[in-house]
Amino acid sequence: MEKLIITHMEIRKKQALVTALWRDGRLWNLDLAPAGESRLLGSIHVGKVQKVLPDQKGAFVEIEGRLPCYFATDKITGPMFRRGSRQGKLSPGDELLVQVTREALKSKAPSVSSNLSFPGEYLVLTTENRMLGVSSRIPKPNRARLRQMLAEALGEERTYGVIVRTNAVQANREQLLSELSVLRARMDAVLKKGSYAPCYTRIMDGDLPETEAVKNCVWENLEKVITDDPGIYQRLLRFVEETYPGGQAKVELYEDPLLPLSKLFSLEAAIGEALDKRVWLKSGGFLVIEQTEACAVIDVNSGKYVAKRDTGEMAARINREAAREILRQIRLRNLSGIILVDFINMNQEEQEQLLALMRGLAKEDRITTRAVDVTELGIMELTRRKEKKTLAQQLEEL
Structure with a gap:
């Protein structure tokens, strides 16, 4: 628990x-x-386009306090333009509703999206993507049941999208429809206020x-x-x-x-340990975790562990223990982007088994995490979606 x-x-x-x-x-x-401190992540604003960057398929949009935010334009399908704004192609001076999707990271500006998201415990409503999606982490039979249940309740003429979260597998029809009603009311209130509020207004807090x-x-x-x-x-x-x-x-x-x-x-003490480069394993092995500008690097070492018989089994045992601890440390430190892991030497079969283990463990993370592959040099490549500052950055900015 x-x-x-x-x-x-x-x-x-x-x-x-x-x-x-x-x-x-x-x-x-x-x-x-x-x-x-008020939370910027997830907040919704009336923003104004400051500059369009066609070569980068993006733009800078100013929000509350004239804070410039990066806005990716290659995936937008139906931004909520304000009355009087240009329709269609994005231009400087346009006013539209945007939501902060990523905090500022070091020298990078916060990111915003015109696909407004309203999350609940079981469902997420979206304004641009009008599809009905179900979490891939839900078993297939339950996925089909939930999709059918919500498709019947939503009908064909809906003006928003719905994503069914993993938690929905534990909910009954009444709970899902009740939450859907609450989220729709919240979304309608935000869109209504956004239609008349002055530019740079924060419509909804994170x-x-x-x-x-x-x-x-x-x-x-x-x-x-x-x-x-x-x-x-x-x-x-x-x-x-x-x-x-x-x-x-x-x-x-x-x-x-x-x-x-x-x-x-x-x-x-827990904060100190969560920032320490070295993490000891129960087996006597240890991890060395380092964060660089480009990526996070994790090295697995056998350390104090000495096996009298099978060194191959020793390495496999430490690697399995390390895999579980690495996924915990990634969440604890909020590491994101590219993460490279140098496990103790293993053969092809052991690499495949370890990759399967990491992929299974990664599914438990709320933030999208993928174990991509193992390189020819035996380095496992992971990726994790960037959403918030790392723990070290949070500490620096206190």
Whole structure:
């Protein structure tokens, strides 16, 4: 079972909001944010096109505070232009509704999209892609059942798309249709406000850090959501009442003045370990994790492990253990982009088995992660979609 911890603590003499997900006594997810900071990711704005970049199939769109954001134009199908704006080809001065899809990463501007997304626990509504899609992580028989159920409810004349999330396999028809109704009302309200609000207006906020953390979990797997902040506790109660009716008992306000919540879960030490280059394995082997401008590099070492008999079996055992730990570390540190893993030497059959293991483990990640292949030099290539700053970057920007 999982416990989600949400607390304030001082890091490098600055107050930070920390969200930490513990699974079976081990830390799996960790996010740091400046205390009181509003969340840009997921927010929806009335933006104005500043500059079109035809050669790059993109444009720069300014949002609230005249913040320039990169807008990829090669995949847009039906942007929500404002009244009075040009229709069709994007031009400087056009006003349209956009949603922040990726935070600023180092020198790169935030990314925005005109395909507005409204996520719930089971479904996601989209404004441009009007298809009915079902998560590939759902088993095929359930996929067909869910697709048929929603196709009947939606009918043919819909003006939005629906994506069925992995969690939907646990929901009944009533729950799915209830959430669909809530998300449609939210989407309609945003589109209505966006039609008349002044340029550069923020139409919808991104999720608060605490509600985003809960949404990113599988609710059924959560044993407790624990916070020591009364304000966050009240907001969580309201959010859970609306999103997971009857689930308020899982939300707990921690009130021990003698032992702070951050000390109870040793968060300071956990943050330090999550940033350490070296990660020890139970077998005595270890990982060395390094982040460069171009990619993340992970080296698997046998370390203290000494086998008296079969060194081939030793290497395979360490590699299997390392594979599981690597996927945890990728989530914990929020590594993204290209990730290269140098496992201990193995033969062709062992490479294929390890690649299959990594692909299976990668499916458990909420963020799209792929084990691509193993090169001739024995380096496994992974990719992970860029969405948020790495843990190290979050710490730097506190």
